[in-house]
Amino acid sequence: MYSKNVSKADFYPPIEPYQTGTLRLDAIHTMYFEQSGNPSGVAVVFLHGGPGSGASPSHRQFFDPNFYRIIILDQRGAGRSTPLGELRDNSTPHLINDLETLREHLTIDRWMVFGGSWGSTLALAYAEHHPQRTMALILRGIFLCRSSEIDWFLAGLRHIFPEAWRKFAGHLVENVAAIDTGGKPAQILSAYHALLTNPDPAVHMPAARVWSMYEGSCSTLLPNEALVANFGSDRMALGLARIEAHYFMNDIFLPKNFLIDNIGKIRHIPTTVVQGRYDMVCPIISADDLVRAFPEADYHIVNDAGHSAFEPGIRDKLIETMEKLKTRFG
Numbered sequence: 001m002y003s004k005n006v007s008k009a010d011f012y013p014p015i016e017p018y019q020t021g022t023l024r025l026d027a028i029h030t031m032y033f034e035q036s037g038n039p040s041g042v043a044v045v046f047l048h049g050g051p052g053s054g055a056s057p058s059h060r061q062f063f064d065p066n067f068y069r070i071i072i073l074d075q076r077g078a079g080r081s082t083p084l085g086e087l088r089d090n091s092t093p094h095l096i097n098d099l100e101t102l103r104e105h106l107t108i109d110r111w112m113v114f115g116g117s118w119g120s121t122l123a124l125a126y127a128e129h130h131p132q133r134t135m136a137l138i139l140r141g142i143f144l145c146r147s148s149e150i151d152w153f154l155a156g157l158r159h160i161f162p163e164a165w166r167k168f169a170g171h172l173v174e175n176v177a178a179i180d181t182g183g184k185p186a187q188i189l190s191a192y193h194a195l196l197t198n199p200d201p202a203v204h205m206p207a208a209r210v211w212s213m214y215e216g217s218c219s220t221l222l223p224n225e226a227l228v229a230n231f232g233s234d235r236m237a238l239g240l241a242r243i244e245a246h247y248f249m250n251d252i253f254l255p256k257n258f259l260i261d262n263i264g265k266i267r268h269i270p271t272t273v274v275q276g277r278y279d280m281v282c283p284i285i286s287a288d289d290l291v292r293a294f295p296e297a298d299y300h301i302v303n304d305a306g307h308s309a310f311e312p313g314i315r316d317k318l319i320e321t322m323e324k325l326k327t328r329f330g
Contacts, residue, residue, distance in 0.1 A: 011061035011315070017072075023105055025076070025098055028089055032080035033073040033102055037065035042135075042329050043108045044322075045071040045099065047115035047122050049141075052243030053236060054079020058310075062114070062318055067326050071111070073102060075122075078239040085242045087197070091253035096126050103133060112325065114318075116140035116309050117282055118244075125254065127269060128262040135329065137271040138321055140314060141279055141307050142287040144259050145252040149286060153215075154185035154248075160280050161218045168214040171207060193245045204242070205234065211241035218280045221306040263293045270328065271297040272321045276305035276314055 017034040024030050037060070044063060048055045054074045063070050074081040076090045076098065099122075103111065112135045115123035120139040127134040143149060158165035169188065172179045176191045195207035209232050216231030217223075230236060247253070255261075271294065275287035284301070291299045298321075305311035309318065 011058065011319070012064060013061070014057065015060055015065050017060075022081075023102060025094075025101065026089060028083070028086060029076045029094075030082045031073055031076070031098060031102065032082075033071065035069065035071055035106070036060050037063060037068045037070040039069060041067050041069040042326075043069045043071060043106075043111035044114055044138075045073070045103075045111050047073075047113065047119035047126075048075065048078070049115075049117035049119050050078060050240050050244055051075060051095075051118045051122075051247050052078045052085070052239035052241070053118075054081075054239055062309075062315075063322055064326065067330070068322070069108075071102070071106065071108075073098075077243050079235065084235060085238045087242065087246045090243065090246065091250070092122070092125055092247070093253060095122055096129050099126050100130065100133070109133075110135045112136040112138065112329075114138040114322075117143050117307065118145075121145050121252065121259070124259045124266070127266045128259070131266050131269060134266070134269050136325055137266070137269055138274075138318065138325075139271065140274045140309055140318060141282045142273060142275060142290050143282045144257075144286045144290065145247070145254075146257065146286075147251070149282070150189070150248050151185040152283060153281065154188045157218055157280060164214050164217040168210060171210040175203075175207070189245065189248055192241075193249050196242045196245050205238065208237040208241035211244070212237035215240070215281060219307040220311060221276070221278050221304065224308070227308065227310070260289065260293050263290075267294055267296050270325070273297050273299045274314055274317045274321065275299070275301055276307055276311060277301050277303045278305065279307040281307040 015036050017036040019035040022030050046059050055072045060070050075095055077086045110133050113123045121143045172191045179191050196204050198204050212231045213228055216228040275284050291297050300317050302313035305313045
């Protein structure tokens with residue numbers, strides 16, 4: 001067990017889960033989940049990004065294991081959930097229902113919801129559907145999944161990361177006939193979607209690696225080769241690229257501007273927003289739009305950080321936030 005003595009930008013020490021399991025969701029999908037920390041503690045559920053990236057052991061380390069009951073899951077089609085990269089019956093409403101299925105399975109009445117990037121999208125959507133089950137929201141790298149944000153990811157990033165974008169677009173030039181990647185996001189998305197959903201691994205896996213490593217290359221303020229290599233691993237790449245393209249093609253399966261339009265349902269929930277000033281994957285304008293609609297949120301801009309939760313300043317602020325919530329809910 002660990003006392004509170006976490007220095008700036010330090011994780012809690014690694015821990016192992018006290019429970020791992022799978023939960024059958026329907027005829028197609030099975031969810032991986034785990035619990036660690038204090039079985040009698042305040043419940044917090046960690047929502048990974050992507051959609052489709054999956055969770056990792058380091059995600060347990062944002063939380064004091066003496067105080068928190070830490071629930072981590074891999075969303076449909078992601079990580080250790082099966083089938084990996086499956087798109088059938090995979091939508092935002094399905095993921096919201098899956099969280100409720102897991103909460104009820106674990107006999108949790110209310111929990112904190114902690115999510116970054118796509119995890120912030122899903123956290124907001126879940127809370128707006130189930131505000132009575134949400135004790136607090138901890139959001140990082142805000143993504144509202146609007147068309148302008150998707151277009152930025154697909155084409156706008158070339159203005160900041162031209163080398164990474166050329167590799168991303170170049171894969172289409174080499175593998176798709178008559179493709180114009182000159183900044184036309186809809187064509188880029190539809191072409192990648194076709195490659196990623198091709199049943200032949202010789203077609204979809206190279207496309208998945210290029211897409212995923214493009215995102216990884218743009219996720220930190222300074223280059224991080226280890227992070228990019230992780231994004232290029234088979235499990236990460238297939239789940240992330242295929243499911244992201246699927247959700248982007250379908251406008252995340254929610255009405256336009258749903259998250260902002262329904263913010264009034266959750267303005268009473270204690271909420272912290274942590275945003276890297278130089279987040280290129282989820283630019284700060286989305287966090288700014290969110291907190292203007294949600295002025296009650298506790299908003300922190302980290303001026304020396306990009307997108308990743310592992311940027312030192314972001315990591316520090318997230319851990320600090322979880323420490324403050326211990327006082328509020330202890």
